[in-house]
Amino acid sequence: MSQTVEQRAANAIRTLSIDAVQRANSGHPGAPMGMADMAVVLWTKFLKVDPSDPLWLDRDRFVLSAGHASMLLYSTLHLAGFPITMDDIKAFRQWGSVTAGHPEIDHPLGIEMTTGPLGQGFATGVGMAMAEEHLRGIFGPALIDHRTYGFVSDGDLMEGVTSEAASLAGHQQLGKIVYLYDDNSISLVGPTSWSFSEDIPKKFDAIGWHTLTVDGHDHGALAEAISAGTAELGRPTLISCKTHIGYGSPNKQDSAASHGSPLGAEEIALTKERLGWDLAPFLVPDDVKALFANSLASRTAQRLAWEERLSVARGDSDIARLWDAYFSPQPVALSAPPLDAGAKKATRALSGDVIQNLAQVRLDVVGGSADLASSNNTQIKNSGDFTPDDRTARNIRFGVREHAMGAITNGMVIHGGVRAFSGTFLQFSDYMRGAVRLGALMGVPSIWVFTHDSIFLGEDGPTHQPVEHVAALRAIPNLWVIRPADAGEAAGAWQVAMNRTDGPTALILTRQGVAEPAETTDPAVVGRGAFVTREGSDVVIVATGSEVSLARDAADVLAERGVSARVVSMPCVEAFNELSRSDQKDIIGRETPRVSLEAGVTQGWAEITGRRGLRIGIDTFGASAPAGILAEQYGFTADAVAGRIDEFLKA
Ligand SMILES: Cc1ncc(C[n+]2csc(CCOP(=O)(O)OP(=O)(O)O)c2C)c(N)n1
Ligand SMILES: [Mg+2]
Numbered sequence: 001m002s003q004t005v006e007q008r009a010a011n012a013i014r015t016l017s018i019d020a021v022q023r024a025n026s027g028h029p030g031a032p033m034g035m036a037d038m039a040v041v042l043w044t045k046f047l048k049v050d051p052s053d054p055l056w057l058d059r060d061r062f063v064l065s066a067g068h069a070s071m072l073l074y075s076t077l078h079l080a081g082f083p084i085t086m087d088d089i090k091a092f093r094q095w096g097s098v099t100a101g102h103p104e105i106d107h108p109l110g111i112e113m114t115t116g117p118l119g120q121g122f123a124t125g126v127g128m129a130m131a132e133e134h135l136r137g138i139f140g141p142a143l144i145d146h147r148t149y150g151f152v153s154d155g156d157l158m159e160g161v162t163s164e165a166a167s168l169a170g171h172q173q174l175g176k177i178v179y180l181y182d183d184n185s186i187s188l189v190g191p192t193s194w195s196f197s198e199d200i201p202k203k204f205d206a207i208g209w210h211t212l213t214v215d216g217h218d219h220g221a222l223a224e225a226i227s228a229g230t231a232e233l234g235r236p237t238l239i240s241c242k243t244h245i246g247y248g249s250p251n252k253q254d255s256a257a258s259h260g261s262p263l264g265a266e267e268i269a270l271t272k273e274r275l276g277w278d279l280a281p282f283l284v285p286d287d288v289k290a291l292f293a294n295s296l297a298s299r300t301a302q303r304l305a306w307e308e309r310l311s312v313a314r315g316d317s318d319i320a321r322l323w324d325a326y327f328s329p330q331p332v333a334l335s336a337p338p339l340d341a342g343a344k345k346a347t348r349a350l351s352g353d354v355i356q357n358l359a360q361v362r363l364d365v366v367g368g369s370a371d372l373a374s375s376n377n378t379q380i381k382n383s384g385d386f387t388p389d390d391r392t393a394r395n396i397r398f399g400v401r402e403h404a405m406g407a408i409t410n411g412m413v414i415h416g417g418v419r420a421f422s423g424t425f426l427q428f429s430d431y432m433r434g435a436v437r438l439g440a441l442m443g444v445p446s447i448w449v450f451t452h453d454s455i456f457l458g459e460d461g462p463t464h465q466p467v468e469h470v471a472a473l474r475a476i477p478n479l480w481v482i483r484p485a486d487a488g489e490a491a492g493a494w495q496v497a498m499n500r501t502d503g504p505t506a507l508i509l510t511r512q513g514v515a516e517p518a519e520t521t522d523p524a525v526v527g528r529g530a531f532v533t534r535e536g537s538d539v540v541i542v543a544t545g546s547e548v549s550l551a552r553d554a555a556d557v558l559a560e561r562g563v564s565a566r567v568v569s570m571p572c573v574e575a576f577n578e579l580s581r582s583d584q585k586d587i588i589g590r591e592t593p594r595v596s597l598e599a600g601v602t603q604g605w606a607e608i609t610g611r612r613g614l615r616i617g618i619d620t621f622g623a624s625a626p627a628g629i630l631a632e633q634y635g636f637t638a639d640a641v642a643g644r645i646d647e648f649l650k651a
Pocket of ligand 2: 184
């Protein structure tokens with residue numbers, strides 16, 4: 001039976017995928033085989049990307065949420081002319097290769113984001129679509145007008161983060177989203193019927209999506225459905241594509257056996273016979289190459305027309321300035337917010353003041369909170385709420401959806417043109433940890449505003465009192481964790497976070513007021529991670545956030561007893577770790593005994609104090625009571641701290 005070139009293209013994706021998985025002796029052949037037709041139709045007929053400029057700002061974004069189907073993406077990018085070579089495909093899953101087990105963000109290669117933890121791609125794509133809406137609102141459709149496409153799987157739809165993100169996408173009427181659901185009724189261990197029986201189209205209809213169901217191997221039906229999805233601008237679209245996992249494999253199609261192991265040489269031979277494929281491994285027929293080349297040539301023409309429009313628009317110097325403010329923003333230098341003399345402001349409130357200043361100098365900053373804006377102090381006061389009626393507004397109401405908020409924030413930043421932050425109570429950073437970690441892995445400079453940072457939030461009690469959270473965040477590589485102590489450090493914390501380009505920052509902020517030092521702290525010191533805030537020679541107390549003023553008070557008590565204590569504020573351990581050893585020793589002392597003081601678990605502080613140092617912290621859960629009582633009960637008063645240090649020095 002003769003095949004169309006589109007069918008041969010799908011078979012090229014299938015055979016490249018199964019051969020690469022076989023060669024690596026590891027990987028997931030079934031999903032690429034099942035989604036190959038979806039990929040061919042989307043990429044040749046719809047997706048606005050240009051391999052001659054993978055970074056084109058107005059390109060459509062494509063997210064492969066089911067990251068285990070990585071070979072689908074690599075094969076398709078290769079066929080489409082992105083710089084993934086046949087040698088790269090042969091090196092699938094090998095050391096140093098760009099074709100990692102799961103796709104890893106690499107925009108020049110055409111990989112929009114890292115996927116693998118199911119659900120993250122779905123939710124992050126929602127953030128990309130929100131960024132597009134915002135920027136289109138500002139610059140108009142002549143300069144910004146693209147879609148966010150995604151391939152999502154059963155596993156993606158089972159994950160909670162997807163439900164949160166889908167709910168917000170429906171509410172926000174994100175009509176430029178078109179997701180194709182690989183509806184194959186199979187997941188890792190077996191049929192989805194073992195644990196998943198919801199009516200997905202009905203569910204998505206109910207939360208404001210436009211839904212369609214098609215045969216995912218019928219190219220005509222797929223094209224019609226994607227057309228309908230792109231035409232629907234008032235609602236996001238989910239197309240359930242009924243597919244067969246392992247399509248073409250005589251013995252493994254429709255079985256979980258094709259999900260995560262190589263098909264085996266014998267089954268590959270049978271599959272190629274069934275697919276009518278007689279080429280040697282890793283060869284692509286010329287007509288398939290030509291199909292992709294011809295269809296993508298029109299995208300190059302679209303890009304050149306866009307460049308022309310941009311260049312004409314930039315003839316207006318106001319527009320040129322505005323464009324650069326979003327797409328080539330400058331680093332910031334922030335100053336400490338002014339304070340009334342003697343005022344004790346919470347660092348969350350100081351952060352809120354800094355945000356107002358920041359929003360003036362950096363137009364690309366947008367932010368929001370998971371229904372805690374008034375507690376997190378995240379509202380940008382001179383702007384309204386981002387809604388379907390006002391896409392230019394800069395405040396995002398995420399609702400009580402921390403996990404999706406994390407992913408959506410990453411998505412906005414990954415999209416480019418916006419710098420996003422989002423806030424919740426530090427306690428609930430656990431709910432968004434999947435996204436926080438993935439952002440750190442991707443090197444995305446999202447900013448997390450975590451307030452109510454210790455047991456000293458008081459009466460809400462141990463469900464709301466973080467204890468292990470700061471240490472748990474410090475454990476994530478490439479995430480910088482900054483816990484400012486005063487107005488100057490609050491400004492410095494935002495400055496460091498904003499000027500990071502290769503990773504995220506968590507700002508750890510108090511609910512309660514903090515005492516300011518006699519002289520306002522220079523924000524620039526935060527970039528060094530630590531500095532001496534009070535000189536002394538007998539002992540060094542290293543403290544963070546609200547415990548810095550406590551350390552100074554304890555030093556006063558110690559001074560009365562004839563002990564000279566140096567106090568070091570260490571807002572950012574990660575920045576401190578970047579200093580030379582000698583600079584570090586200048587700050588925390590050489591032979592002087594060291595004490596750490598932080599209202600959280602002591603884990604990690606031995607790195608600073610040494611094993612023989614004293615670590616004062618809270619290694620149990622908190623309790624529900626007024627903050628002052630908790631300070632007494634947990635030994636966080638100046639007298640108690642001084643007493644412990646005295647004892648330690650005498651021991
Ligand atoms: C958050 C998360 N949990 C678990 C996994 C492990 N895992 C990988 S694929 C998969 C399920 C596969 O089912 P489906 O998404 O339907 O993909 P298909 O088998 O159809 O290719 C699981 C559980 C994961 N990658 N991410
Ligand atoms: Mg499945």
